[in-house]
Amino acid sequence: MIKATEIVHIPAPPAPYFLDCGYAVYNAGDQHPNRNNIGIFDLLFIERGTLFIGEEQRQWELKAGQSLLLLPDRYHYAVKPCEDRCTFYWLHFHTICSWQETLSETPATLPTEEHSRFFKTAPYSIQLPKMWNLPYPGQTYQLMDRLLQYSAERQSSAYWLQQQTFEELLRMMDLRQLEQYASPVVTLAEQAEAYIKNNYRSELTSQSFSEALHFHYNYITRCMKQVYGMTPNDYLLHHRLEQAKLLLLKTEWPISEIAKEVGFRNAPYFSNRFTLKNGCSPQQFRKQYSK
Incomplete structure (x- = not known):
């Protein structure tokens, strides 16, 4: 069971969709840019070093093998510059659904009426940890490398490959798919x-x-x-x-x-x-x- 971190609930369908991704290298003295209300989810995967970052009143020292999900409607900022070389992957995605952040595995409400207009069943709630120690960091980095490779291909083929890989990454992070975190x-x-x-x-x-x-x-x-x-x-x-x-x-x-x-x-x-x-x-x- 997840402790000491929020859980972000995203109803599906429709599933969240991939926008873009990248690989960042920060040397000592570099820091994450300050941004406010960017309108998209920003998912970070730390590969090496420590990233000092905050969101509203929360602050983290993210180390290798950890992830952080920054939310679309929040203020994100650098707590302080990096003290040594830090490398990390970032991924932007979006959803048209109403999402929730809670302190438990179960959201307070789900928009069943909204979904029932279009879908024949209650929505599935994807449960993503706010901050996490990745159980399989090597596999996560491999999926991110694959997403980066696809960005160099023709859009007609890259679109489907990127979305498929992104959904595989989401499935790997979805707490409902992991027995040890099952509510x-x-x-x-x-x-x-x-x-x-x-x-x-x-x-x-x-x-x-x-x-x-x-x-x-x-x-x-x-x-x-x-x-x-x-x-x-x-x-x-x-x-x-x-x-x-x-x-x-x-x-x-x-x-x-x-x-x-x-x-x-x-x-x-x-x-x-x-x-x-x-x-x-x-x-x-x-x-x-x-x-």
Whole structure:
């Protein structure tokens, strides 16, 4: 579990995207430039020496094998000049999503309503440590060297190679991908989500959740609300209605058959819940996309 550092939560999709990168060499007496509200994320990987840098009220002495994520809307400044030769990689990236910085693995809220307009599931929260001792510094430097090499290639090929390598780097830094940093709250919420997706056609009860996941239903509910902003029943209803949308678009099945297929016993109740969520009836929804 990460201690003594903030965690930056970035919902995906859409995934953050790569902008540019570089390799900096600071000799004794050189220092990082002061910048304010640059509008993009600035990720630093120290290869050698010590970099003295601050963000707002926080200050760090970054050494070889450490990383720091500087945030788009903050003031970044040099605490003091380098005392010896310092080399580091830097990477700029951006996201159009609303991101959060917290002191825990679980963000206070996630923009599920914003995402549900475009995507069929709750967003995944990429969890990047603010300051970190890189578990695999050699692999990190190799990925950064690869990104630098791609910058010399034609844009038509470099764009995809850079984005792919950047996402590999993000995956390596995402705390949710690393077992030693896994949050019990997030882990249980994800298990509950998978259970719902695998069993949404069946009748799910608080007892069935508890038996399947080996936790009290109240605790499961607390974890899901923290991670997804929804109770298990809310998520179950959400997922059933999203599956119903797919069937309305891809089949000519009667509404009553679709209702039964996605787990509703009563077709009028299904139509009522669908209308409340989407602002139109199942028939109207289907008609929108029919010739």
